[in-house]
Amino acid sequence: MPLIRERFYNVMEYVGSVFILLWQVLLNIRGLYRKFGLFIEQIHFQGVKSLSIVMVSALFMGMVTAFQAYYQGQNYMPDVYIGMAVCKALFIELGPLIVGLVIAGRVASSIAAELGTMKVTEQIDALNALAINPIEYLVVPRVFAGIIVLPLLTIVAEITGIIGGWILSVYSLHLPNSVYWRGVRLNYIPITLYGGLIKSMTFGLTLTLMGCFYGLRAKGGAEGVGEATTKAVISSTILILFLDYVVGRLVF
Numbered sequence: 001m002p003l004i005r006e007r008f009y010n011v012m013e014y015v016g017s018v019f020i021l022l023w024q025v026l027l028n029i030r031g032l033y034r035k036f037g038l039f040i041e042q043i044h045f046q047g048v049k050s051l052s053i054v055m056v057s058a059l060f061m062g063m064v065t066a067f068q069a070y071y072q073g074q075n076y077m078p079d080v081y082i083g084m085a086v087c088k089a090l091f092i093e094l095g096p097l098i099v100g101l102v103i104a105g106r107v108a109s110s111i112a113a114e115l116g117t118m119k120v121t122e123q124i125d126a127l128n129a130l131a132i133n134p135i136e137y138l139v140v141p142r143v144f145a146g147i148i149v150l151p152l153l154t155i156v157a158e159i160t161g162i163i164g165g166w167i168l169s170v171y172s173l174h175l176p177n178s179v180y181w182r183g184v185r186l187n188y189i190p191i192t193l194y195g196g197l198i199k200s201m202t203f204g205l206t207l208t209l210m211g212c213f214y215g216l217r218a219k220g221g222a223e224g225v226g227e228a229t230t231k232a233v234i235s236s237t238i239l240i241l242f243l244d245y246v247v248g249r250l251v252f
Helices: 001-026 027-048 050-074 080-120 123-129 134-171 177-185 190-216 222-251
Strands: none
Touching: 001 050, 001 134, 001 190, 027 050, 027 080, 027 134, 027 177, 050 134, 080 123, 080 134, 080 177, 080 190, 080 222, 123 134, 134 177, 134 190, 190 222
16 A cells, blocks of 8 residues: 555656646747747757658658558549558558657657756756856757647658658559649648647657657656656656547547
């Protein structure tokens, strides 16, 4: 019983610490314009430098989706539904999810490692000594860059995935070009696009917040930084999958 109580207290302490950090971010949002240069740097780092890996992942995801739709529906599903299946899957689920998981592995780990190194080398203490708010200077630009960048990357991933499905459908499955694109437009509902973008915004907030959270709590030298980086990626991945279900239920 004492062990269960201790675990419960640890979980509550963890959840409370995350929400405290989120509250501090919201309180310091007014300082974002003063750190606009750092904000643009984070958009470049999180967005532009992630374009290649996102596009490659989405291209093959679109191909796989098109092939699976053809394989599962052959002999009884009209070919026009292949394009619709690719579009629906990417807009509702695969686009936001693949971008969130890819960026979690790249960005959350990088943020945790960077802030963790600053923490163990006492650079954050130096910022406090210079009367510079670490939350406003380090966390706010990263979090809000993630909230903006993830939906933009999701749109790029969805377009790339649809093109990937088109390439496979036309050049491998020998589907007529007009049939595929008619399927993409078939039964399109705007909420499928908007719902996916809402998902990606929550994913961007989550993975950047987790990276900052574990980076600021790092201790113990290089080993502590490595542990913080691992925890940031794992927690971001789990929370993204959890929020994928929650936001999906609320929106759709």
